Amino acid sequence: MKNTLLASKRLAISESGFVFDPVSGQSFSVNETGLVILHLAQHEDDLDKLVEQLAEQFDASILEINRDVQDFIYRLKGFLK
């Protein structure tokens, strides 16, 4: 997880939700929440802290956010191999 968060720093992130990986040449679309996570990941390598920050911003339980973020990072990991 941590490695994936680190790797995400290389991504070129556009406010439109368009994400480009200069290493693999792949591009992606993320939704608004995905965008927030990628922005946070630029400065935060600890998943728990990242989830905490999200819980402060959004109206949902830590449990729900943690679950969704895990899923997101898992997806990302597959893409950033």
Added chain:
Amino acid sequence: MSLTIAVTGMNARADNPGPGLAVARCLKESALAPRVIGFGYEALDPALYHRGFVDRGYLLPYPSHGEDALLARLTELHEREHFDVLIPCLDAEMQSFARLAPTLTGMGIRTFIPNSHQLALRSKDRLPELAAATGISSPRTQAVYQANFFHTCEAQGWRYPLMVKGLFYDAKLAYNADEAVAIFHRIAGEWGVPILAQSWILGEEINLAGVGDGLGGLAGAVMMKKRALTDKGKGWAGISIHDDELLFAAKRFCEVTKWRGGLELEMLRDEQGNLHLIEINPRFPAWIYLSAGVGCNLPDLLVRLALGEQLLPTPPTPAGVLFIRYAEEAIVSLADFENITVLGETLRFGALA
């Protein structure tokens, strides 16, 4: 005020191009000097990025997603671009546009396309009926829903090799039942059933592109013989010809169906010299730029008909003009690609990064 014309079929892939780019090019070279808007279905449709012929590119929802979605998208784009004329160029979308045509007319978007009934008449699974109605010969054709047909068809008088065709696209010659079944599944996987079985005739294919005036006349036509094929069987070089029988068949087709809009007739001359109707496409072919090349710009003609102009008969076109197709690459900025991916539209000309 110059015209704004929307053209679909921006999938100008090197080995099997959609006709949209060639139609756009014809329009750009016509005296109408219109703005051309390209409608694509995929972010990588090459012609969306060809700024010489296409001023701006937009994505449409896939035809398989239904007319409501298509109309909603067209309405939104019309508010921004104010289309005068729309030219659909792909088989799979023709039914949608035919059904939406009255609504589009109400919005001020003119089309010059066949209606649903006319489209059904030229549907590939109805070729024998059409052939009978026009008096043009055609090979035996049957719609096939189950692959098992190819194992039992010889009992019904079919002989291998035979052609296996998709209802919209794709065709391949099968030399035995196993091959036919494999082709059946491959095409059905992409375009669904029915698949068509067509008896195979040895001969030389010749083609005609034209415009039906909707009143039973053929407003203009260009004829062509392919001289070189890609491995998908698409022509990448061809030469203009003049064949009176082919022309007569096209006129007969327009007379019987009162065809309105672009068309392509694919016919085969067998070894005895008889012509057989293989297929009719309800739109311009990808080689339509040859029409501008021989001085009979058919997309220009179609737009004028759509605008209600009275036209003089077009003169016969010269034989012996070749087209040779080549591939070239468009250079696309990440910003432009991002824009079509995220917003479904290319950047405005001049806003290029």
Added chain:
Amino acid sequence: MSITEKKPAWVAPVIVRHSSSGMNKFGGVREAQFRNEIAGVSIAELVEKYGSPLFVLSEEHLRQSVRRINRAFSTRYAKVRQAWSYKTNYINAVSAILHQEGCDAEVVSEFEYDKARRLGVPASRIFFNGPHKPRSALAKAVKEGARIHIDHLDELALLEEVANEQGVLEFPVTIRLNFDTGFTENWGRFGFNLENGQAMEAARRIAASPNLKLTGLHNHIGTFITDPRAYTAQVGIMIGFMNSVEAATGCTITTLDIGGGFASRNALQGVYLPPEQITPTAEQYAEAICGALAVGLKNREQNGKPLPELILETGRAVVDEAEWLISSVVANKRLPDGRRAMVIDAGVNILFTAFWYNHEVRPARPVEGIPEDTVLYGPLCMNIDIVRQSVSLPPMKTGDLLSFWPVGAYNNTQWMQFIQLRPAVVLVRQNGQVDVVRRAETLDDVENPEHLPIDLQPNFS
């Protein structure tokens, strides 16, 4: 952050990779639309009151649908009769509405026959089809005067025996035919083949019997027929056979039953174009069928023969679009291959048609976010329980509702009680009232027919 300030709602994050094809943000528009009501009644309220999953029928849709077909045919041919195909949906409320609209009954088993009779349908208005009619069923049908469609020679012999036992003479019967229309695969397993002479042979046997009299011909060309020309061919062939059989045996045919098979606006798997483009309207079917009747029967009355009554056994086209299935999201999953999946509380046990059709799936509320290809799994602990292989849906939460449409055909008859109880079916009446027309099953419903021998009672004490 002050107390009055509300935090934005959490939407699950989504990331989608761009591939060389299928990259079109408008591709999923069809599925992204939502439906929050059925016939004017809120889906959320229906589920709150009657539970999830839930089948919802609309009386208005059902009546309009059968009326449209009736109008399409009766304005084109003088003698038309619709027989409601019980097997398509035999919930009593459905059958009753259709009988109120003037439909007869078409049944294919003794069970269905009894069901129609109990609902009050006179035997003379029941068309009795199917390959298995036991002696008891035939005896009942002959005694009560039902309209029997003979499927095979053994049945013909049995029927003759039954009629003879009851001392009935010239009992009017119909034979089921099968033949090649050139458009569809011939269902050769039902009825008598026309091409090889079986059908004519059966007609001769009937003509030779004092107890039976051939008065009708029946054929059913298949299911989900989207090319009306198949019916033109069917009717032409049936009329041709009618003329031959009348000439050969001296009988008079008074009914032509062309079966069913009309498509609904459902998306058959493997068909590229959307249903609204391939599904013919009732008028197009009627044109094809009645046009062929007009041609084939042109000189019939002049020749002293009556115009036969046209019988339609349309099932799917009548009821499919009048029913929805509401289901709830149970879980979101990410599959090992990266695909997104959802578990919902309705599976193929109650939505049997998911094996062949891609139903329209809509969230019951507007959902924001990037749609993603999703596999929909039912609640069964079975690998085959896939309600949809791939559908583009925005992110959804557990408890979110989805509606499936059209589901009126075959689901309420082919559903099975497997590891779960079957849910309720409600009917939205024309006045907006909601009636439960089949309550949710209980454990007692399943266990009542059982008997547990007393010595087998487990004892865990």
